[in-house]
Amino acid sequence: MREQIAAAAAACRPPRAADTIAVVAVSKRQPDEAIAAAWNAGQRDFGENYVQQIAAKVERLDALAGIRWHLIGPLQSNKAAAAAHLCAWVHSIDRIKVARRLGAARTEAGADALDACVQVNLGDEASKSGVRAAETADLCSEVAGIDGLRLRGLMCMPEESASPELLRERFGQLRELKEDIQLRCGPLDTLSMGMSADFELAIEQGSTMVRIGSAIFGPRPE
Ligand SMILES: *Cc1c(COP(=O)(O)O)cnc(C)c1O
Secondary structure (H helix, E strand, O other): OHHHHHHHHHOOOOOOOHHHOEEEEEOOOOOHHHHHHHHHOOOOEEEEOOHHHHHHHHHHOOOOOOOEEEEOOOOOHHHHHHHHHHOOEEEEEOOHHHHHHHHHHHHHOOOOOEEEEEEEOOOOOOOOOOEOHHHHHHHHHHHHOOOOEEEEEEEEOOOOOOOHHHHHHHHHHHHHHHHHHHHHHOOOOEEEOOOOOOHHHHHHOOOOEEEEOHHHHOOOOO
16 A cells, blocks of 8 residues: 555655655454554554444454554544544544534543544535535634644545546645635644545645555455
């Protein structure tokens, strides 16, 4: 995977350094052995869609030192405190209530601030979580003011049926939105975008964190 990412980075105009792109290995529904094998190969960042799944894996895989869990799926406010304790990153903030609960849980525990991205629903899809583009700046400036959270940037997941042209447009929109928001919220260093099928386009458009499942682990078991 690192080689493909390095190739995509080198193909950018101007070329990008491969080490400016982090990889979150999306381990949802993968067996523990697959996660341990990736950890043995040096992977430390793993992504899951559900807090309950992270809780179970944290317990079973506690021997894997230095592992960092990223919540990349939608978060309900009643799971926010658990997420704050278990995760190093939450990519899917789309409501202020959830953000406040995450920050409060970290602060009460005396823990470091949680790294956070606001998820943007660029296609205004009814079935998808994420804040609308037009409301992103307001949410980000509120999130940036919450103790216990460190706003790092934006995350998106384009329409499943998107053509390469639309994917390029969506990833470009997220990059531009981040640039606008930085004028209000100060520097943001993260664009969480790109999955197995589209990471090259995401890297071309400035992704700093790709979330890769099947291209690392193979097809997901049912
Ligand atoms: C499942 C998932 C991914 C990874 O998908 P692949 O196509 O297997 O790379 C990335 N991001 C999110 C939010 C996901 O739910």
